[in-house]
Amino acid sequence: MKLLKLVPDNTNIRFLRWRVPFYVVSLILMAASWGMVLTKGLNFGVDFIGGQMIRVTFTQTPTAPVAELRETVAKLGYGEPIIQQFGKPNEVSIRMKLPEGFEQDPSLANKMSDKIITSVKAAHPDVRVDGVDSVSGKVSEELGKSGGLALLAAMIAISIYIWVRFEWQFGVGALFALAHDVTLTLGLFAVTQMEFDLNIVAALLTLIGYSLNDTIVVYDRIRENMKKYRRMPMPELLDLSVNETLSRTIVTSLSVLITLVALLVLGPDVIFGFTAAITMGIFVGTYSSVYMSAPILIWLKVNADSFVPVETAVDKQERLARERNPGAA
Amino acid sequence: MLDFPIWKRLWLWTITIVLCLAALPSLFAAGGVSWPAQLIEPKVNLGLDLAGGSHILLEASSDQIKRQRLETMAEDVKNRLRQAKIATGDISTKDGTVAFMVTDPAKAGQAREVLQTLTSGASMSGQRDWDLNVDGGRIVLVPTAAGIAQAQSMAMDSATDVVRKRIDSLGTREPTIIRQGANRIVVQVPGLSDPAALKALLGQTAKLEFRLVDLSADPTLVAQGIAPPGSELLPYANPEKDGTGRLAVKRYGGIKGDQLTNAVASNDSRTNEPIVQITFDQAGGAKFARLTTENVNKPFAIILDGKVLSAPNIQEPILGGQARISGSFTSESANQLAIALVSGALPVDLKVVEERSVGPDLGADSIEKGIIAFAAGAAALMFFILITYGRFGVYANAALIINALMILGILAIIDGTLTLPGIAGFVLTIGAAVDANVLINERIREELARGRKVVQAVELGYTEASRAIFDANITNVIAAVLMFMIGSGPVRGFAIVLMIGIGTSVFTAVTLTRLWVAGYLRRQRPSSITI
Numbered sequence: 001m002k003l004l005k006l007v008p009d010n011t012n013i014r015f016l017r018w019r020v021p022f023y024v025v026s027l028i029l030m031a032a033s034w035g036m037v038l039t040k041g042l043n044f045g046v047d048f049i050g051g052q053m054i055r056v057t058f059t060q061t062p063t064a065p066v067a068e069l070r071e072t073v074a075k076l077g078y079g080e081p082i083i084q085q086f087g088k089p090n091e092v093s094i095r096m097k098l099p100e101g102f103e104q105d106p107s108l109a110n111k112m113s114d115k116i117i118t119s120v121k122a123a124h125p126d127v128r129v130d131g132v133d134s135v136s137g138k139v140s141e142e143l144g145k146s147g148g149l150a151l152l153a154a155m156i157a158i159s160i161y162i163w164v165r166f167e168w169q170f171g172v173g174a175l176f177a178l179a180h181d182v183t184l185t186l187g188l189f190a191v192t193q194m195e196f197d198l199n200i201v202a203a204l205l206t207l208i209g210y211s212l213n214d215t216i217v218v219y220d221r222i223r224e225n226m227k228k229y230r231r232m233p234m235p236e237l238l239d240l241s242v243n244e245t246l247s248r249t250i251v252t253s254l255s256v257l258i259t260l261v262a263l264l265v266l267g268p269d270v271i272f273g274f275t276a277a278i279t280m281g282i283f284v285g286t287y288s289s290v291y292m293s294a295p296i297l298i299w300l301k302v303n304a305d306s307f308v309p310v311e312t313a314v315d316k317q318e319r320l321a322r323e324r325n326p327g328a329a
Numbered sequence: 330m331l332d333f334p335i336w337k338r339l340w341l342w343t344i345t346i347v348l349c350l351a352a353l354p355s356l357f358a359a360g361g362v363s364w365p366a367q368l369i370e371p372k373v374n375l376g377l378d379l380a381g382g383s384h385i386l387l388e389a390s391s392d393q394i395k396r397q398r399l400e401t402m403a404e405d406v407k408n409r410l411r412q413a414k415i416a417t418g419d420i421s422t423k424d425g426t427v428a429f430m431v432t433d434p435a436k437a438g439q440a441r442e443v444l445q446t447l448t449s450g451a452s453m454s455g456q457r458d459w460d461l462n463v464d465g466g467r468i469v470l471v472p473t474a475a476g477i478a479q480a481q482s483m484a485m486d487s488a489t490d491v492v493r494k495r496i497d498s499l500g501t502r503e504p505t506i507i508r509q510g511a512n513r514i515v516v517q518v519p520g521l522s523d524p525a526a527l528k529a530l531l532g533q534t535a536k537l538e539f540r541l542v543d544l545s546a547d548p549t550l551v552a553q554g555i556a557p558p559g560s561e562l563l564p565y566a567n568p569e570k571d572g573t574g575r576l577a578v579k580r581y582g583g584i585k586g587d588q589l590t591n592a593v594a595s596n597d598s599r600t601n602e603p604i605v606q607i608t609f610d611q612a613g614g615a616k617f618a619r620l621t622t623e624n625v626n627k628p629f630a631i632i633l634d635g636k637v638l639s640a641p642n643i644q645e646p647i648l649g650g651q652a653r654i655s656g657s658f659t660s661e662s663a664n665q666l667a668i669a670l671v672s673g674a675l676p677v678d679l680k681v682v683e684e685r686s687v688g689p690d691l692g693a694d695s696i697e698k699g700i701i702a703f704a705a706g707a708a709a710l711m712f713f714i715l716i717t718y719g720r721f722g723v724y725a726n727a728a729l730i731i732n733a734l735m736i737l738g739i740l741a742i743i744d745g746t747l748t749l750p751g752i753a754g755f756v757l758t759i760g761a762a763v764d765a766n767v768l769i770n771e772r773i774r775e776e777l778a779r780g781r782k783v784v785q786a787v788e789l790g791y792t793e794a795s796r797a798i799f800d801a802n803i804t805n806v807i808a809a810v811l812m813f814m815i816g817s818g819p820v821r822g823f824a825i826v827l828m829i830g831i832g833t834s835v836f837t838a839v840t841l842t843r844l845w846v847a848g849y850l851r852r853q854r855p856s857s858i859t860i
Contacts, residue, residue, distance in 0.1 A: 003859060004716045009778055107532060109681070110525060129688055136682040139386065143817055150816035154808035161804055202750035202823040205812060206757045209827070212808075213764060213801045220797035248764075248771040251717060255710050255767070256760040262706030263756070268695035270378070271749055278753065 006254070007247040015242050016235045019295035026292060030180060033187025040190045043084075045197030046133050048147075050140035051097050052113060053133045058090040060126035066092060072123045078112055084195065088269055091130075093195070094120075098136065109134045147201040151182070154205065158212060166219060169300035170293075174215050177293040181211045181284045188280055194273050203274045207281025210256070214249065214289035221245050222297070234298045242290055253286050333844055341844055344836075345731060351738030371741035376748030376822065377517060377687055379695055383524035385516045386509075386683035387531060389488060391481060394512075394677050395425065395472065398480050402427050402459070402470060405447055413443045427470040434466030441468065451475040481511060484676045489514055492679070494672035495530050514679065524686055526665070534678050535669035537586025537607075537654075538632040539617070541624060542640055546577035566636035567657045576637050578630045584620055588613025592670035594663035597655065603663040605654045607670060614650025622646040631656065633666070699752070707733075714763065718770050721860050724845045725766035728837040732762050735833040736826065750823035758830025761802065765838035768794040774860055783858050784850055791843055798839060802831050 046053045058064045066083050073081040073094060082095040094116065099108045113132050121127050135143070155178050163171030182204055189196050221241040229237060260282065263275045333341075355373040377384050399422040406427060410417055416432040417440075431437045441463050451458035451473065458476025462469045472480075489508050496504045496516065505517040518527065543560040552574070556562045560579050565571035591608040609617055620629070621643050630640040631654050638656030658666065711729065715722040736755060740747060747755075773790030781789065805827065812824035849855075 003719050004713075006717075009774075107528070109684070110528060114525065131687040132684070133686075134681070134684040139683045146815055146817045147820055150812045150820050153811045153815055157807045157811055158804045161807055162800075165800055198817075198819040199749055199753075201816075202753050202819050205808065205820070205823060206753045209757050209805050209808065210760060212804055213761060216801045216804065217764075217768065217797045220800060224793070244775070245771075247774070248767050251767045251771070252760075252764045255713060255763045256756075258709045258713055259703075259706035259756060259759065262709060263699075263702045266698060266702035266705055268698040268702075270695050271699070271752070274749065274753065278756070 005247075006250050011243045011246055012239075013243060013246070014239055015290055016239050016295060016298075019235075019291065019298075022291045023295060026180060026288075029187070030183045033183045033190070036187050036190035040193070042186065042189055042196045043193045045195045046095060046135045046140065047198040048140050048144040048196070050135050050137040051095055052109060052135075053096075053131075054094045054113060054116060054120075055086075055130040055132075056092060056094065056120065057128045057130055058092075058124065058126055059128050061090060061124075063089045064092045065124070068123070069094070069120065072119055073116055076115055076119060078116070086195065086269065086273065091269060098134065102136065143198060147198060151201065151204060151208075155179070155182075155208065158208075162216070162219070166223060167302060169297050169302045170219050172300060173293040173296040174212065174219070176296055177215050177285075177288040178208055178211060180288045180292045181207055181281060184284050185277055185280055189277075194276070199271075199274050200277055203277035203281070206278050207285060210278075210281060211285030211288060214252075214285055215293045217248065218242060218245055218289050218294060222294070226302075234302065238294045238297065242294060249286060249290075253282055256282055333847055338844065341840065345735070345841065348738035348742075348833075349731060349734040351741050352734040355737050355741050371738075371744070373737055373740045374519075374744070374746045375696065376746045376751065377519060377685065378749045379699070379747065380519055381687045382517065382519035383521045383527065383686040384684070385518075385524060385528065385531070385681055387492070387514045387516065387679040388682045389485060389512045389514075389677040389679055391512050394481050394484050395477060396422075397677070398472065398477070399425065399427055402447070406444060406470070409443055409447060410440060413439070415440050415443070425472065429468060431466045431468060437463050437466050437468065444468065444470070451479045478511075485512060485514070487676050488679060491673050491675050492516065492531060495668055496527070498668045498672065499527065499530070513682075521686070524684065526661075528681055528684070529662075530665050530668060531679060532681065533665065533669045534634045534675045535666065535672075536634050536674040537670060538583050539586070539620065539652075540578045540580075540583030540630050540632060541620075542628040542630050543577040543579050544627065551575065551577050563630070563632060563635060563637050566633060566638050570657055571637070576630060576640060578632070578637070582620075584613065584616050586670065587674055588616070589670065592667040594658075594660065594667040596660075597653070602655060603658040603660045605658070605663050605667050605670065607652050607654065609650045609652070611650075617650065617652065618646060618648045622648075710763070714766070718766075719859050720849070721766075721770050721773070721842075721846070721858075724842045725763070725770070725838070727845070728766065728842050729759065729762055731841065732830075732833050732837040733759065735837065736830050739829045739833065740826070745825060745829075746822065747826070748819065748822040750819040751826040754823045754826030754830060757805075757827060758834045761805065761831070762834035762838040764801075765794070765798045765834065766842060768797060769839070769842070770860055777858075777860070783855055787846060787850065787858075791839070795839065798835065802835055805831050 056064075064085060066085070069092065070081060070083050073083075073096075078096055078099060083092055084095070085092050096112065096116070099112050102108050113134070117129055117132075121129075155175060158178070159171040159175040162174045185204060185207060188194075189200070218241060221244055222238060225232070225237050225241050225244075229240075232240070257279070260275055260279045263271065264279060267275060351371050354371060358372060374380075403420045403422050406429070407417075407420060415436050418430040418432065420427060420429040422428075431440050441461060444461055448457045448459040448461060448470075450456070452475035454475075456473055456475040458473060458479060460471040460473055462471065485508055489506060492514055493504075493506045496506065496518070503519060505515070507515045509515050516527075516531070518524070521527065543557055546557045546560060550557070551562060554562065554575075556577055559581065560577045562575040562577055564573070564575050586607070588610050589607050590610045593606050595604060595606050596602065597604050625643050625645060628640045628642050631638045633656070638654060654666075707729075711726045714725050714729075718725060733755075736758065739745075745751075769790050772794045773786050776786035776789045776793075777783070809824045809827040809831065812820050813828070816824060
């Protein structure tokens with residue numbers, strides 16, 4: 001039986017030759033992402049800014065009449081709604097700020113959603129209400145804080161572990177690669193203005209997991225080769241390691257992409273944004289483990305001796321004996 | 330490395346089979362087949378985001394709990410000192426303490442002894458719930474942190490009970506009611522897409538009181554918002570009907586509505602207006618009889634949560650221990666009040682600070698599509714692995730299926746809930762499991778290409794790949810544990826599945842495949858393998 005081999009044996013692609021231009025491009029992209037996040041902002045869902053979100057589906061119309069819907073809701077005097085499509089064009093979310101005085105009298109939020117739903121249903125009889133979310137400012141603040149903190153703590157703890165298992169340069173490299181992945185994904189969310197809610201934080205965490213997995217596989221091979229080929233210059237050694245793991249990188253990424261594409265195309269709309277974020281993360285994560293986390297080792301001057309086992313007293317005697325008497329061994 | 334003694338093989342197979350069996354009821358349920366009821370049934374619950382339902386987060390005000398505690402203490406102090414015949418000045422509850430002057434400073438020591446019995450130990454370290462400070466004739470009771478925490482915890486415990494009783498009376502299916510943090514309660518009701526009635530029910534403190542109307546109050550002063558001594562001004566519950574004015578009612582000498590055995594909604598036989606009929610227990614009935622006997626022809630106010638429902642005249646003594654409450658109810662609100670009264674008053678007001686509801690259509694739709702997408706993705710993935718690694722791909726695929734079953738099985742055993750982020754964790758661990766096999770198989774390929782013999786190549790494949798697999802999974806465990814500790818809601822759901830999945834994916838992708846590969850090598854002793 002002939003098996004599929006996507007990557008030929010003994011490839012020798014000089015990935016790292018382009019490390020400087022790639023790094024420059026990546027840094028520019030990261031800066032641009034930050035710029036987008038800061039200027040355009042993320043389209044935070046009610047999870048993070050509080051408020052009320054009503055999700056509706058127009059069961060008879062193929063495309064939701066967004067303008068009409070906006071007018072219907074705005075007329076109620078609760079302020080301008082943010083209306084956004086998600087998933088299919090006939091599914092929209094209507095987001096509102098919580099009414100004033102909500103903190104004292106939570107039933108006001110109820111009244112608001114009741115009123116909105118009633119008048120939307122009156123204007124569009126084919127509307128089906130899929131869900132209502134109300135989150136108070138206090139809770140949303142906590143959700144945001146704990147989500148961000150979990151993300152940050154996970155990244156830092158992981159880097160410390162890698163520092164302990166490898167060398168500090170590897171820890172920095174991994175942290176940098178993770179920061180790169182998260183930044184670009186945030187950038188994507190800023191550009192597309194897809195809604196950013198708590199589920200997306202879980203997607204970011206998944207992405208970090210994947211990217212890290214990739215980085216560690218490459219690092220593990222670098223560590224192994226550093227022990228094996230002590231005199232090889234760093235760029236060459238990195239290229240060798242990336243090439244040796246190339247087949248694995250391709251097969252794994254493809255496997256995961258196959259599953260994700262199925263979820264993206266066939267899966268429920270509620271997880272679209274979420275799956276999109278992870279899919280993006282696979283590309284970015286695979287790229288970053290080759291081009292972000294490896295070259296940084298050159299610049300941080302990883303010492304080829306770091307992984308050589310410490311010579312014990314017995315080893316030393318034997319070595320000295322061999323050196324004195326080359327013919328004996 | 331490729332050596333598996335018989336006890337080890339038995340042990341591995343037992344774990345595998347038990348955990349896979351535990352997944353069966355959930356799979357049956359997902360396929361719409363009912364699971365025989367007489368068999369044990371550990372089942373994975375679907376989160377509300379997938380199955381539809383309502384999630385409500387209620388918060389109690391800590392300030393209110395503290396304030397109530399101060400007032401109760403002030404009342405106790407007053408009673409106790411009166412019994413001991415120690416005269417005091419006014420008792421102040423300002424500044425978060427109970428403070429007063431003893432009229433005769435010589436009795437301060439005695440007062441201290443009396444009051445000492447009102448405090449009790451509140452923590453393991455022996456801290457008391459109140460600090461009792463005596464400075465000359467001035468006595469100050471300061472609530473300690475341990476005391477406040479204890480009071481808060483007790484109030485929340487009983488609030489949780491009340492919430493559970495009220496929800497049970499709605500007859501909804503399998504509600505989850507959990508205390509969260511210091512002052513919150515999470516309520517999750519699957520299948521309930523319109524939680525308006527639920528919220529109305531939980532938002533009602535249902536503190537019912539019967540108090541006498543202060544007839545001596547000067548209407549002009551009342552209009553200015555000044556209450557006569559010993560009385561307070563309360564607004565009406567239905568300003569549309571009774572006006573926006575306020576009614577002066579006496580502070581003391583009333584009856585609380587917690588001494589009742591039953592409350593039902595019904596209709597007034599004359600006006601057909603919805604009313605709530607309550608039945609007092611014996612002590613409550615006796616008090617009510619005394620109050621109504623002593624105050625015939627005077628109005629008394631029926632007060633719910635600090636608002637006056639109505640203030641009827643007492644026509645004649647009510648001795649039967651029953652009373653009827655009217656107050657512009659609808660039949661729905663009368664019913665809710667009846668439920669709330671029977672389940673008891675909440676010890677503290679609860680506010681809805683977060684609410685999420687998902688319609689059942691959306692939920693069902695999501696699950697169906699999710700299952701189809703997952704099945705299609707998994708089939709494509711397995712096909713890909715099969716044509717890439719041949720026999721070793723079969724092992725990898727079998728490990729993947731078992732991995733998925735084991736995750737489900739463990740989730741079912743720990744009574745876990747599968748949410749949307751949980752599925753993300755699932756996908757991540759499946760990815761990690763695939764990767765582990767890819768790493769091993771690629772390494773075997775490499776070693777074979779370097780000219781090693783089959784057994785040696787396989788052994789090296791497993792040992793060399795294990796290092797990277799180990800490091801990658803440990804980092805994920807670190808991340809998962811942190812997320813679980815720090816994160817909330819969705820993040821934790823993700824972390825739980827991730828933690829389970831890391832364990833099962835290493836077990837299946839490394840240990841089980843090694844067991845199978847070892848068996849194959851031992852039985853067939855191939856001189857070359859296709860991989």
